[in-house]
Amino acid sequence: MTSKPVRVGAVGYGYWGPNLVRNLDKLPDADLVVACDASDSNLTKLSAAYPHVATTTDLDVMLAEYDLDAVVVATSAPSHFAVASRVIAAGKHCFVEKPLTLTSDDAAALVGAAEAAGTVLMVGHLMVYHSAIDWIKEYVDSGELGDVLYVYAQRLNLGKVRAEENAFWSLAPHDVSVILHLLGEDPVEVTASGGDYLREGVHDTVFANVRFASGRMAHIHVSWLDPHKVRRLTLVGSKKMLVFDDMQATEKIWIYDKGVVPTQALAYGQDIDLRFGDITVPFIKMSEPLAIEVQHFLDCCASGDTPRSDGRAGLRVVQVLEAVDVSMESGGTPARIDLEV
Ligand SMILES: NC(=O)c1ccc[n+]([C@@H]2O[C@H](COP(=O)([O-])OP(=O)(O)OC[C@H]3O[C@@H](n4cnc5c(N)ncnc54)[C@H](O)[C@@H]3O)[C@@H](O)[C@H]2O)c1
Structure with missing residues (x-):
């Protein structure tokens, strides 16, 4: 709880x-004062739901007349830079x-710009x-999985097909941000290929393979052209394996106590043992992630703390997305990722 509501x-x-407006309207730490959209008809819908x-x-x-502390930007991706630049130039948290x-x-x-202005910059990872x-x-950091050897993520559905950015830029920021967060290691190279089956020049299906200096690998598959709605992340560790299935209402995490154990060679080809143990499904107390994210932004606005997904985290993800495009455009040759931050 912040001392006085943040004027947003x-x-x-x-x-x-x-979805952002719904959360801002209900969180006591936010005072949602004004909304802006280029479309009058969208503003009419907003006024019907939030007449105040x-x-x-x-x-x-909006920036000049409402004495705002902060602005949240949910415009289409190509406008983010121009809109956020003006918000930061006006001295508002963004x-x-x-x-x-x-x-x-x-x-x-x-x-x-945000560092020079002393304002909070947070990205919606x-x-x-x-x-x-x-x-x-917490589970990974505790060492329970052992060393995380490789990870793969799938984010698939039929739609929502966008024109202004490809499926990787639209969907994979979620997977890239989570993988960097969980592994705590910078990627060094990506190999990617994709298909533009729906709209020429805009990849709707992408397979990307990201490599890390330690030898870890992360595979990310995103698509707007798939029969299944899938939101899944698999981590294979040296001790155990973990699957996160966000399509499940409650049983979202499955831990497989499985692995491969090197043994003394008994006979040719028998120098490893397969280990099969229990499958456990921990109870996770869930709250709406967007409410947690918006509350975190409000807290950072009030305290000046650096957000978990600050501008630098946003930049790192954009650098990975750019490298994926470079690899796809060069026919799937490896593209180096030189993270600046
Ligand atoms: N976090 C998530 O899970 C999630 C999910 C979907 C979309 N998004 C992100 O939200 C953003 C918006 O996506 P969307 O699907 O709502 O797009 P959209 O095209 O449906 O809506 C964008 C809105 O912004 C308005 N707009 C565009 N430029 C503007 C400007 N310069 N000034 C004022 N209004 C402007 C448009 O009129 C439109 O109403 C994107 O960055 C997208 O990646 C995030």
């Missing part, structure tokens, strides 16, 4: 913005939906606020 404005009330929130189509009016920007130069410029990911992070 919300920009972008399309598909995702209403002022509306404007003009971002400059939350930007993922991906932070569409180039690492723009992301680095936002990070520099929603999954790093998920209670199950918190649980997995």
Whole structure:
């Protein structure tokens, strides 16, 4: 709980913005004062649901006239840089939906601008606020899985097909941010290939293989063209294996006490034993990840603390996404990832 509610404005009330507005409206630490959208019809919908929130189509009016502490940005990805730059230039704390920007130069410029202005910059890497990911992070850090050898993530569905960014930029910020968060290691190289089956030049299906200096590997498969709705992450450790299935309502994490044990060779080809143990499903107390994320932003605005998904985390993810594009454009040759931060 912050001492006095943070005066917030919300920009972008399309598909995702209403979820941010719903949370801002109900959290006592936020005073949602004004909303801005380029579309009058979207603002009409907002006014019907939240008559006490002022509306404007003009971002400059929002920034100048409502004495805001902070602004949340849920406009389409190509506009993030321009909108967030103006928010930061006006001296407001800024939350930007993922991906932070569409180039690492723009992301680095936002990070520099927020640092110079002394304002909070946070990116909406929603999954790093998920209670199950918190649980997995603690489990990995405790060493229970052993060394994490490799990881793979799938984020698949039929739609929502976008034109302004490819499926990797749209979906994989969640997986990349979670994998960097869980492994705590910088990736060094990516090999990726994708298909633009639905809209020429916009990859709707991408397979990316990310390598880390330690030899770990992360495979990320995203698609808007798949028969199944899948949100799954698998971690294979040297002691145990873990599956996080976010499509399950309650039993989201499965731990497999399975592995391979080197043994004395008894006969040719018998120098490893397979170990099969229990499967456990821990109880995870769930809250809406978006409510946790928005509350974290409000807390950071009030305290000045650095968010878990700060601008630098956003920049790191954008650098990985760029490397995936470079690899895909060069026909799947490896692209180096040189994280600047
Ligand atoms: N965290 C998540 O799980 C999640 C899920 C979906 C979308 N998103 C992100 O949310 C953002 C918005 O996605 P969406 O699907 O809602 O897009 P959308 O196109 O449905 O909505 C964008 C809205 O922003 C408005 N807008 C665009 N440019 C503007 C500007 N310069 N000034 C004022 N209004 C402007 C549009 O009129 C529209 O109403 C994207 O960054 C997307 O990646 C996040």
